[in-house]
Amino acid sequence: MSGVEGYMYPNEITLYWSVLIVLYPYITGLVAGAFILASLVRIFNVKAVAPTYRLALLTALAFLIVAPLPLMFHLGHPERSPEMYFTPHATSAMAMFGYVYMWYLMAVLVFEIWLDYRRDIVHLSQSTTGLKRLLYRVMTLGSDNVSPHALAIDHKVGWIVTLVGIPSAFILHGYVGFIFGSLKSNPWWNSPLMPVVFIFSAMVSGIAAVLLIYMFTAKMRKMPIDMPCVDTTAMYLFYIFILDFSLEMLDLIHRVYEADESFRTLNFMVHTKLYFSQIVLQICIGTLVPLLLLAIVQVTNLPAIIRKRIYVISGCLVQVAVFSMRWNVVIGGQLFSKSFLGYTTYKMALVTKEGLLMAIFLTLLPLAILWVLLKLLPPWPDKELAYIEAAAAPTT
Amino acid sequence: MSLFKDAGHLFRFAFLFVVAFFVFLVVRHFVVPKTFGEYGHYRAAAIGEIAAHPIHFAGHETCETCHADILDVKKAGKHAGVNCEACHGPLANHANDPSIAPPKLDTAVLCIRCHAVSAAKPKGFPQIDPAQHSGGVPCETCHQPHSPAIQTGGAK
Numbered sequence: 001m002s003g004v005e006g007y008m009y010p011n012e013i014t015l016y017w018s019v020l021i022v023l024y025p026y027i028t029g030l031v032a033g034a035f036i037l038a039s040l041v042r043i044f045n046v047k048a049v050a051p052t053y054r055l056a057l058l059t060a061l062a063f064l065i066v067a068p069l070p071l072m073f074h075l076g077h078p079e080r081s082p083e084m085y086f087t088p089h090a091t092s093a094m095a096m097f098g099y100v101y102m103w104y105l106m107a108v109l110v111f112e113i114w115l116d117y118r119r120d121i122v123h124l125s126q127s128t129t130g131l132k133r134l135l136y137r138v139m140t141l142g143s144d145n146v147s148p149h150a151l152a153i154d155h156k157v158g159w160i161v162t163l164v165g166i167p168s169a170f171i172l173h174g175y176v177g178f179i180f181g182s183l184k185s186n187p188w189w190n191s192p193l194m195p196v197v198f199i200f201s202a203m204v205s206g207i208a209a210v211l212l213i214y215m216f217t218a219k220m221r222k223m224p225i226d227m228p229c230v231d232t233t234a235m236y237l238f239y240i241f242i243l244d245f246s247l248e249m250l251d252l253i254h255r256v257y258e259a260d261e262s263f264r265t266l267n268f269m270v271h272t273k274l275y276f277s278q279i280v281l282q283i284c285i286g287t288l289v290p291l292l293l294l295a296i297v298q299v300t301n302l303p304a305i306i307r308k309r310i311y312v313i314s315g316c317l318v319q320v321a322v323f324s325m326r327w328n329v330v331i332g333g334q335l336f337s338k339s340f341l342g343y344t345t346y347k348m349a350l351v352t353k354e355g356l357l358m359a360i361f362l363t364l365l366p367l368a369i370l371w372v373l374l375k376l377l378p379p380w381p382d383k384e385l386a387y388i389e390a391a392a393a394p395t396t
Numbered sequence: 397m398s399l400f401k402d403a404g405h406l407f408r409f410a411f412l413f414v415v416a417f418f419v420f421l422v423v424r425h426f427v428v429p430k431t432f433g434e435y436g437h438y439r440a441a442a443i444g445e446i447a448a449h450p451i452h453f454a455g456h457e458t459c460e461t462c463h464a465d466i467l468d469v470k471k472a473g474k475h476a477g478v479n480c481e482a483c484h485g486p487l488a489n490h491a492n493d494p495s496i497a498p499p500k501l502d503t504a505v506l507c508i509r510c511h512a513v514s515a516a517k518p519k520g521f522p523q524i525d526p527a528q529h530s531g532g533v534p535c536e537t538c539h540q541p542h543s544p545a546i547q548t549g550g551a552k
Contacts, residue, residue: 010516086424089437111409118405141412143405150402157406 006342015334015346018354020070022330023362025176025198026323027067030366032173032199033206034060035109035165040236042162048232054116054379055217056210061109062370068101070362073353093179104172108165114139115158117377119146135376173202180329187262188333193251200244205322207237212315215308217374227304231297234311238294241318245287248325265340273335273343278328286321290314452486459487462494466542473543474522483541503535 004013038056040046072078084098114121122144125136174195180186181194211233218225255263270278293310296302302310331346349355400407434440459480460467470476481487483506490496504526513523522544526532538546 004515008516010514013516082427085420086428087432087437106413114409141405141408143408145402145405147402150405153403153406 003345003347004342005344006337007339008337008342008344009339012334012337012342013344015331015344017330017334018074018346019327019331019348019356019359020074020354020362022323022326023359024067024070024074025173025330026205026326027063027070027362027366028173028176029198029202029322029326030206030209031060031064031067031104032169032202033204033208034063034210035169035206036203037207037210037233037236039162039166039169042159043166046232046236048228049236051226051229051381052210052214052233054113054377055214055374056206057109057113057116058373058377058379059210059213059366059370060206061105061113062373063366064101064105064109065369066362066366069365070359073358073362076353093175093182097175100168100172100175104165104168108161108168112158112161112165113377115154115161118154119151120377122146170199174199180333185338186333187260188266188336189329191251191255193247193254194329197244197247197251200240200247201322201325203240204237204244204318207233207240208315208318211237211311212319213370215312215315221380223380225308227307230311231307234294234297234307234314237314237318238291238298241287241291241294245291262340265336269332269336269343273345274328274332277324278332282321282324282328286317286324290317290321451488453481454486454488454491456480458491469540470542473540474545475542503539503541504530504532507535507539507541 034056037049038053038060041050041053068081072081081098084095085102088099089095118140121136121139123146125133125140125144128136177195177198180189180198181191183189211230214233215225215230255266290313293314297307297310334344335346336343351357429439429441431440431442432438435443456479463480470478483501484498487498490498508526511523513525517523524530530537535541535544
């Protein structure tokens with residue numbers, strides 16, 4: 001049989017978890033990572049990355065809206081999805097995701113964004129016209145109280161929401177790792193380190209994504225890039241990336257040293273079918289190269305233009321690494337037989353509802369949603385708005 | 397009082413949540429079947445509904461009451477453990493009214509369902525590549541399905 005080597009049980013020959021199941025943890029990871037970056041400003045008081053705060057929240061929201069779609073396209077019957085809310089099954093981790101998702105979406109992200117933007121929303125509801133005015137008026141919930149005391153209350157409540165949001169972000173993405181790590185039937189997935197590795201790789205991908213989006217939007221708006229901001233973001237990216245890489249290597253070393261009955265099979269798989277996606281893409285190109293580049297920035301005094309280019313290259317490579325990691329986990333875990341005597345091949349479809357085009361569409365969709373959110377709720381700092389107004393004002 | 401006044405918008409947001417939760421409960425009341433959860437995480441009424449479905453299979457004991465001669469042949473062959481309706485299909489109608497003839501089977505298609513070659517099957521299981529083995533000729537030309545071994549020294 002083409003694509004099958006050795007002995008496979010009949011139900012192992014075809015992979016049922018496709019590229020969309022790779023995309024799902026990747027997207028939720030971006031959400032959790034972007035939120036953690038936002039929490040740096042709010043909870044850990046890292047002032048330097050403040051220009052990315054609102055952008056990070058909107059990025060998290062845009063990706064979170066899309067997060068369930070890969071699962072829905074994979075499973076089909078989206079009309080059945082509300083059933084996990086109506087008849088929740090408490091012993092199923094997958095079923096509980098619905099509640100984790102809804103909690104994170106409504107009680108954390110939407111609430112925090114609303115609190116942070118309330119002053120702007122009230123101003124916009126008074127300064128715009130037509131449908132936009134109506135929309136903003138709805139978003140004010142009929143309250144235009146932006147007194148200093150009201151805003152101070154918002155700030156305090158927002159701090160609490162972010163504080164609650166950090167463990168929520170960890171639960172949201174830790175749960176995704178837990179789904180894989182708790183599967184004792186699959187030695188490629190079964191590891192208590194899996195949720196932790198997923199959380200740290202999520203932070204890495206989310207921070208890198210916000211860094212890229214911040215630099216791209218600044219370029220598009222012809223605004224100067226706040227170098228202390230991107231330098232500090234890149235510094236956090238570097239440190240968290242080191243932690244993430246160390247944890248992944250710890251997992252690897254543990255597997256090599258433990259060398260249980262599955263080891264020969266998994267080792268062979270890493271050296272053959274997963275060689276390009278794991279060794280070349282994930283570890284060498286996606287991890288070691290950006291780590292080296294970011295380390296150079298930390299120990300040298302490079303000019304801003306070089307640093308910016310390094311951040312863009314590193315940010316893109318980090319996305320490659322994290323996507324490859326998701327790919328190697330999801331696809332890799334299905335390539336070998338439970339008999340440890342055979343391997344199959346994943347043949348990605350192109351135009352089916354679980355094909356490559358759908359995966360590309362679902363990757364770009366959050367960016368389109370983010371574009372709408374940026375138009376609706378501009379996240380740019382006040383000093384930038386003042387800069388734009390001054391530039392647009394007629395000179396006398 | 398100023399705390400309540402300046403936190404009024406928060407109460408509005410909380411009120412939205414309460415309304416959404418109430419709507420959820422109302423919708424849930426109407427969409428979740430009444431008997432859901434009675435015995436377990438499923439709709440209890442489904443048991444009765446499934447039990448009320450017409451029976452399609454007669455069961456091999458029913459077949460044997462009339463077709464004892466076939467049973468004797470089958471018992472002696474490799475297909476002794478295969479139930480009649482596994483090949484012949486559900487025949488409750490025929491059992492209730494023997495004048496309803498069972499559908500004619502095409503052995504060129506039927507036998508391949510089990511005997512097409514596959515690496516996943518145990519080595520001892522008889523399996524063939526139909527194109528090479530018979531070139532599309534119906535299996536019953538050589539094999540008697542109720543006892544498929546060819547008696548004159550051919551394939552088992």
